[in-house]
Amino acid sequence: MEKVPGKKFFIQHPKLTIITMVVVTVFGLSASGLSRENEVADAKNDNISQADRIASVAAFEKVYKVLMSPRCMNCHPAGDVPLQGDDSHLHTMSPVRGRDGKGVYAMKCSNCHQPTNTPGVNTPPGNPKWALPPADMKMVFEGKSARELALQIMDYNRNGHKNKTQLIEHARDTLVKAGWNMGEGRKPPPMPYNEFVAAWDEWINKGGIAPGK
Amino acid sequence: MIKLNINKKIYELDIDPNMPLLWALRDVIGLVGTKYGCGVAQCGACVVHLNGEAVRSCVTKVSRAAEQQVVTIEGLSADNDHPLQKAWLELDVSQCGYCQAGQIMSAAVLLKENKNPTDKDIDNAMEGNICRCGTYMRIHKAIHLAAKMQNKGSK
Numbered sequence: 001m002e003k004v005p006g007k008k009f010f011i012q013h014p015k016l017t018i019i020t021m022v023v024v025t026v027f028g029l030s031a032s033g034l035s036r037e038n039e040v041a042d043a044k045n046d047n048i049s050q051a052d053r054i055a056s057v058a059a060f061e062k063v064y065k066v067l068m069s070p071r072c073m074n075c076h077p078a079g080d081v082p083l084q085g086d087d088s089h090l091h092t093m094s095p096v097r098g099r100d101g102k103g104v105y106a107m108k109c110s111n112c113h114q115p116t117n118t119p120g121v122n123t124p125p126g127n128p129k130w131a132l133p134p135a136d137m138k139m140v141f142e143g144k145s146a147r148e149l150a151l152q153i154m155d156y157n158r159n160g161h162k163n164k165t166q167l168i169e170h171a172r173d174t175l176v177k178a179g180w181n182m183g184e185g186r187k188p189p190p191m192p193y194n195e196f197v198a199a200w201d202e203w204i205n206k207g208g209i210a211p212g213k
Numbered sequence: 214m215i216k217l218n219i220n221k222k223i224y225e226l227d228i229d230p231n232m233p234l235l236w237a238l239r240d241v242i243g244l245v246g247t248k249y250g251c252g253v254a255q256c257g258a259c260v261v262h263l264n265g266e267a268v269r270s271c272v273t274k275v276s277r278a279a280e281q282q283v284v285t286i287e288g289l290s291a292d293n294d295h296p297l298q299k300a301w302l303e304l305d306v307s308q309c310g311y312c313q314a315g316q317i318m319s320a321a322v323l324l325k326e327n328k329n330p331t332d333k334d335i336d337n338a339m340e341g342n343i344c345r346c347g348t349y350m351r352i353h354k355a356i357h358l359a360a361k362m363q364n365k366g367s368k
Contacts, residue, residue, distance in 0.1 A: 105338035106319035
């Protein structure tokens with residue numbers, strides 16, 4: 001094909017331009033689809049029925065009450081110091097998160113928090129996995145609205161890189177379950193553990209839909 | 214029987230596995246350098262090293278310490294010549310002295326992991342060690358001095 005000086009490429013080569021556009025679009029859509037394999041759900045997915053959307057949001061309202069209770073939120077603080085107590089005050093002694101979420105130097109979580117609860121009031125609760133989220137993905141609960149928290153949990157890049165299966169499993173994690181056994185004098189989350197797990201599963205399985213606000 | 218390795222010495226003790234390590238150290242073995250302060254991991258007086266970490270022995274069960282490496286203030290150095298111990302003496306850090314074993318054991322973990330700690334690093338490492346006499350400023354100075362000694366290879 002002869003080149004005409006001064007004319008733009010797509011005017012000179014209309015067929016080639018159209019083919020290129022089709023190829024780029026197909027590749028782009030494929031890449032987008034691949035990235036969605038790691039997402040919990042696509043809130044804009046039209047395949048989710050209205051009934052499931054309503055049920056999913058209703059389930060998350062229950063989940064949110066648990067996640068914002070001191071037993072969960074205290075280790076998902078907005079800052080780098082964990083919270084403590086039923087009033088979620090800053091942890092006495094000001095231990096800091098550290099890179100891996102397990103504290104720093106002589107102030108590592110497991111220096112006081114044993115593998116099991118220590119008996120007595122005001123003693124450290126225990127679990128072998130005791131930690132905050134790591135510094136590179138803080139997974140903050142404190143201060144988040146229901147919508148903000150739901151979107152964060154559904155976002156693979158903000159939820160600790162968990163896909164749908166891993167999120168479902170997370171509710172069965174021993175550290176999550178320990179929220180209902182935090183030692184003497186600490187109020188448990190506002191519903192039984194099994195009820196929380198059922199609500200968590202329903203929320204995710206019915207689309208992981210975020211509430212409107 | 215519980216087998217404890219304390220300061221590189223093996224002790225086989227017929228004690229309850231739930232006994233706090235501090236009790237075993239002080240009341241059973243007789244190593245009284247580690248102090249009882251609050252009993253609930255709030256003050257830091259009872260800090261010892263468990264596999265190199267600054268655990269609070271008042272809430273650490275002997276079952277957790279069994280067959281692990283435990284180091285107390287008595288075993289921190291061969292001749293009381295750890296840079297921190299030398300710096301403590303040089304700057305006359307202690308007042309009543311009750312908390313100081315725990316302070317030094319916590320500071321030792323800091324200096325092991327950070328050869329040149331800033332004041333902020335020292336705060337982050339030492340916030341959990343309370344001193345009723347208020348020797349905090351001297352503790353800060355002594356940790357800086359010990360870091361210099363350590364970096365010069367002084368021991």
